[in-house]
Amino acid sequence: MPRTPQQYQQLKEERRSALLKAAREVFARRGLAATKMTDLAAAAGISYGLVYHYFPDKESVFATLVEEAIQDGIRLLTAERQGPGTPWEQLQRFCAQILEHVREETSIPLILVQARASESIPAPVQRALERYTTQFFQQLVELIEAGQSAGQIVKIPAAELARLLLSTVQGLALTQVLPRPDDAPFPATDTVLRLFRP
Amino acid sequence: MPRTPQQYQQLKEERRSALLKAAREVFARRGLAATKMTDLAAAAGISYGLVYHYFPDKESVFATLVEEAIQDGIRLLTAERQGPGTPWEQLQRFCAQILEHVREETSIPLILVQARASESIPAPVQRALERYTTQFFQQLVELIEAGQSAGQIVKIPAAELARLLLSTVQGLALTQVLPRPDDAPFPATDTVLRLFRP
Amino acid sequence: MPRTPQQYQQLKEERRSALLKAAREVFARRGLAATKMTDLAAAAGISYGLVYHYFPDKESVFATLVEEAIQDGIRLLTAERQGPGTPWEQLQRFCAQILEHVREETSIPLILVQARASESIPAPVQRALERYTTQFFQQLVELIEAGQSAGQIVKIPAAELARLLLSTVQGLALTQVLPRPDDAPFPATDTVLRLFRP
């Protein structure tokens, strides 16, 4: 008595999600080139060849994760932008959330770091990264400029501040998950926000 | 007219330097795993097998670059610490210099990013990275605490500030050299220093 | 209303036949090594794993087809041998029929071509091919010699003529089904029979 197509479909979804979750951790720590398919299979607790039932090759697993991470980032920012409060409060919440991701080692920001950290990333991933980064960056600039108009944010070119924030977040992600000999505490959101104080 | 042993020695030194310089660029952009020996040879303009006259294997080229980068960072900080002026002025000069490195894409900070960005780094490199990072971090904390005693730096735990600075620098390195779709300007030193203003 | 065992049996026979028919087409065009089990399942319109209800493995599907083809060839020749008319008329009818098979792209002769075209055919298939080819060849030689005794066939060693006929038939099969850029007409039986005219 075979399963219904729906059952198969659902099962497949679940497995696929589990695989992605496991793969995120592995890629985040090792990068694309240094990650082996066996690593992915082992991390997901499935057999070697089964990965290929869900993704055609290693790169496409990575690509999926990158797009996911990008979408998550955009969603985070957009949600706060549309939320209540002044621009400053929106920025505050956005920073708090994204830093929380980083602190919790959700691996999502690290995937973007890994994607950036190698030129030998497949071209489609490159393009997606460019496209969405631009979009994300623009939204952030708009938020900052709104805050500046309201006198809540220091009058430094918004693009400069935006880039600084993104760099800091990515840098923190990098120093959070990977060999961190130092017992340096994760910075408070307010500390990071000092960059924006008037 | 054969060369003297000294000439040979010098030639070898020069080649080795040239190779390291070329390798730094390549590793900075691709990472250890994704860089091939042919890439190194091609970048240095020497033949394939000749790389092995200077280094026993790929990892040791990378390891050399990592240690170099670490030493450079420590030297930079130490020099300013021993230089004239108040702690604030020392911090200011240090930031200015290290940001200049990043902006100029000297690749030196990026090598550290690459070293951090993969768990699959050879153990000796790992250890060197840990050791020196600790040392570097301690010096930075001392500098910050000195500035705080002098009332020149905001009273936030020095370790937190130190980590934030290092993260920001590495994040900027990451977004400087690699595909950067955004035309975001490189931040001014003073903007970064806002993190430390009382 | 459950089916009777007979009905089940019949259903199974039918499926098996359909599978063989589909497999014949696929193997004829791709050969044993290049044909995948998915190809067979897809061609037969059944599910992936179901093939294994009818055959233990891929090779045995192929082996079955080869034996079938051999038996068909022998049956064809034997039937004409036992039919009415002179040896020449028997040869004539045999050629007409086998060429008809080839022209109609029944795939039966092509299976034999595929079986011949690769050394990496399972040993049992090899042996069957040898055994039956010998048998078939002998019968054909006998027919030719009978025709020669009757003065109806040219006096060239019968084995030579037999081999030539078989080669021609297989060659025609090869050029009939596969990419045939040329619009060359399929030769008439009489043209082929010129080989045998006194």
Place this chain on the structure above:
Amino acid sequence: MPRTPQQYQQLKEERRSALLKAAREVFARRGLAATKMTDLAAAAGISYGLVYHYFPDKESVFATLVEEAIQDGIRLLTAERQGPGTPWEQLQRFCAQILEHVREETSIPLILVQARASESIPAPVQRALERYTTQFFQQLVELIEAGQSAGQIVKIPAAELARLLLSTVQGLALTQVLPRPDDAPFPATDTVLRLFRP
């Protein structure tokens, strides 16, 4: 003291030729899909990875052989066409030569059989095969028609005769090299030429 580029070049040519020669035998007997890279390396007496110094992948080795075989066939026909004698004599010499190839198991005609015998041949090879087959076929038709005008060849549509000849040659190649249980003698050129006698 390294070799000069010329020496390297020559060495490479020679090795490449040797590899092609060995590969021809293997592909001729096994076909593309059933041939393993280890087979090629072993047949050529070189190491596994070295094959990839000469060809980017398995298919391109095969493709090279197919083009070679096609060119050889065309060259053979063209040479005789431009040679002395009546059309009949030209045809006679062409048949003699190509049959000699087949008899000697030069493998060249078999490569074409193998190329025809599988749909799963890379597209470029497919196209080359089509293109050249057309060209070859046309020349053969012209030769036959010339012979017919001179009353030396039977008045059957030239295209039909041409196809028959090619099929016969390929069929003979197939039955020559591969498991041939029968001790059937290779047919004399004159026997094949009976197809064309008026």
Place this chain on the structure above:
DNA sequence: CATGAATGAGTCTTCATTCAT
């Protein structure tokens, strides 16, 4: 020293076969 050919271990990928449902 310098060169690039040669080797083969390590990975990716495919796919025949098995198996739980």
Place this chain on the structure above:
DNA sequence: GATGAATGAAGACTCATTCAT
């Protein structure tokens, strides 16, 4: 019986490293 997910052995391909010249 029927389905397609799961497994893993086999084979293609890459590339670090060695070596003859």
